[in-house]
Amino acid sequence: MNLAGHTLDEARRAIATQLRKAKIESPELDARLLLGDVLQLDLTGLITAATRRLDTSEAQRLEDVIRRRIAGEPVARILGRREFWGLTFALSPATLVPRPDTETLIEAVLDILKREGRTAAPLRILDIGTGSGAILLALLSELPNTTGIGTDINPAAIATAADNAATLGLASRATFVACDYAGALRGPFDIVVSNPPYIPTADIDHLDLEVRAHDPRLALDGGADGLTAYRTIAPLAFALLAPSGIAAVEIGQRQAHGVATLMAEAGLAVPAPAKADLGGVPRVVTARKT
Ligand SMILES: C[S@@+](CC[C@H](N)C(=O)[O-])C[C@H]1O[C@@H](n2cnc3c(N)ncnc32)[C@H](O)[C@@H]1O
Numbered sequence: 001m002n003l004a005g006h007t008l009d010e011a012r013r014a015i016a017t018q019l020r021k022a023k024i025e026s027p028e029l030d031a032r033l034l035l036g037d038v039l040q041l042d043l044t045g046l047i048t049a050a051t052r053r054l055d056t057s058e059a060q061r062l063e064d065v066i067r068r069r070i071a072g073e074p075v076a077r078i079l080g081r082r083e084f085w086g087l088t089f090a091l092s093p094a095t096l097v098p099r100p101d102t103e104t105l106i107e108a109v110l111d112i113l114k115r116e117g118r119t120a121a122p123l124r125i126l127d128i129g130t131g132s133g134a135i136l137l138a139l140l141s142e143l144p145n146t147t148g149i150g151t152d153i154n155p156a157a158i159a160t161a162a163d164n165a166a167t168l169g170l171a172s173r174a175t176f177v178a179c180d181y182a183g184a185l186r187g188p189f190d191i192v193v194s195n196p197p198y199i200p201t202a203d204i205d206h207l208d209l210e211v212r213a214h215d216p217r218l219a220l221d222g223g224a225d226g227l228t229a230y231r232t233i234a235p236l237a238f239a240l241l242a243p244s245g246i247a248a249v250e251i252g253q254r255q256a257h258g259v260a261t262l263m264a265e266a267g268l269a270v271p272a273p274a275k276a277d278l279g280g281v282p283r284v285v286t287a288r289k290t
Contacts, residue, residue, distance in 0.1 A: 001066070002245040004059035009050040011035060015066055015122060022070040025278045030075050037079050045239075085138035089164050094156035096219040098134035102195050104277045105250050106138045108284045109191060112145070112246055120145055126240060127151070128194040128233055133161030133174065135193050140170045147173045149189075153180055154175055154218055181232050187240035195250035196229030198222040218250040224253055230259050230270075234266035234287075241268075241289040248286045263287040 001012045001018060012031050019027035036046055038061045048258035048262060054062065065078050076082040076097045081090050085106055089238035091097060113119045123146040127136035140148055152158050152270030155178040166175040177184050199220045204212055211220070222228055230249065237247040250260050256274040263270050269290050 001057065001063060002165065003054050003062055004056045005154070006054055006059070007051050007171070008039070008046060008054065011054055011062065012046070015062070018066060020071065021217060024069060025062070030069060033066050033075050033079065034069065035062065038065060040244060045196070054108070056213075061069070072213060074210045074214055077214050077265050084132075084134045085141070087138060087141060087168055089132040089134055089137075091132060091142075092156060092160040092168065094154045094216055095132040096215050097158050098132055101277045101279075101281075101283055102135065102250055103138075104275055104283045105135060105193060105195060105248055106142075108275045108286055109139060109193065109246065109248050110142055119143055122146065122147065123190040124188070125191045125193065126185065126187075126189040128192065128236070129196045129219075129229070130161050130176065131157050131195075133164045133176065135195060136161075136174060137165055137168055137170050139191075139193070140166065140173050149185060150174065150176045151179050151182055153184070154216070157216075181229075182236050182240060188242035188245065189240050190245050190275045191235075192237040192241055192244055192245065193249070194228065194229070194233050194234060197249075198226045198229065198252040198255060202226065202227040213272075225258070226255060227262065230255075230262045234262040234268065236270055237263075237287070238266040238289060243289060244288065245289045246286060248284055250283060251285055253281060256285060259285045260287075 012035050013187055015031035016027040019030055049225055066194050074260035081088050082097050085103055089098055125148035129151040130136055133150050136148045136150040140146055150161050158176045158178045162176045165171040197220050199222050201221055204220055260270045268287035270287045275284040
């Protein structure tokens with residue numbers, strides 16, 4: 001495809017057609033995002049400049065990113081960023097692309113705090129396996145008097161999370177520590193959250209190419225039954241939570257019973273069934289230290 005000399009509008013339509021032929025799920029949206037990224041234009045900018053023509057260098061850069069997209073690289077990886085909870089998170093090869101399903105965890109925690117009238121309290125949050133910092137920073141953005149620590153076993157993820165905290169203006173309330181689970185930390189915390197790796201090892205090779213080839217394996221691999229991380233996180237949450245503290249963890253498909261059982265065995269109360277995501281899949285187990 002040679003896009004040099006095409007207007008932005010023609011290019012956007014030609015890219016969408018090419019992506020659709022390659023069976024990319026959201027061709028129109030991806031075409032707009034890729035075109036906007038190469039030209040550094042938002043939606044309004046693309047509309048305003050619809051009749052402007054692409055020069056050779058822009059066309060080449062565009063053709064390069066289209067090739068990457070057709071080869072299965074997710075748009076978020078190509079752009080190097082992803083929206084989560086209305087905030088923009090920079091990504092690196094060490095970080096998972098934050099998923100819309102994970103917003104269910106943010107909602108679950110905020111629902112409990114709102115119900116209990118604690119959203120303005122000076123709470124302390126621990127986010128185990130923070131990746132890009134998405135969960136911790138989304139919660140801090142909603143809870144103005146709260147501070148938090150995010151841990152990750154991958155120091156490169158910690159560096160990205162710290163950069164995101166700075167960009168989002170939350171660095172004064174967020175600390176990031178590279179360690180195994182929460183090995184380096186002492187409590188107490190009011191809230192322990194985690195979206196740990198939970199894909200059973202044998203299932204990883206069957207995931208979509210976009211996930212298995214582009215998300216870090218450390219962020220996916222949950223061991224033989226997918227529950228390895230929860231076996232450590234449940235007793236850790238019990239040990240690190242203050243009385244009445246809340247634990248909330250994201251889970252994979254068919255893990256609600258197993259994770260709730262691990263929480264209960266660790267001494268935590270599990271007062272409600274797992275909260276479902278927008279697709280109706282049980283997605284978040286919440287527990288409480290009584
Ligand atoms: C599924 S990703 C979640 C990332 C981020 N919290 C999110 O929701 O987008 C799991 C994260 O846990 C980290 N991780 C894996 N094993 C860990 C361990 N033993 N201790 C701490 N972090 C770990 C991975 O590096 C990865 O960043």
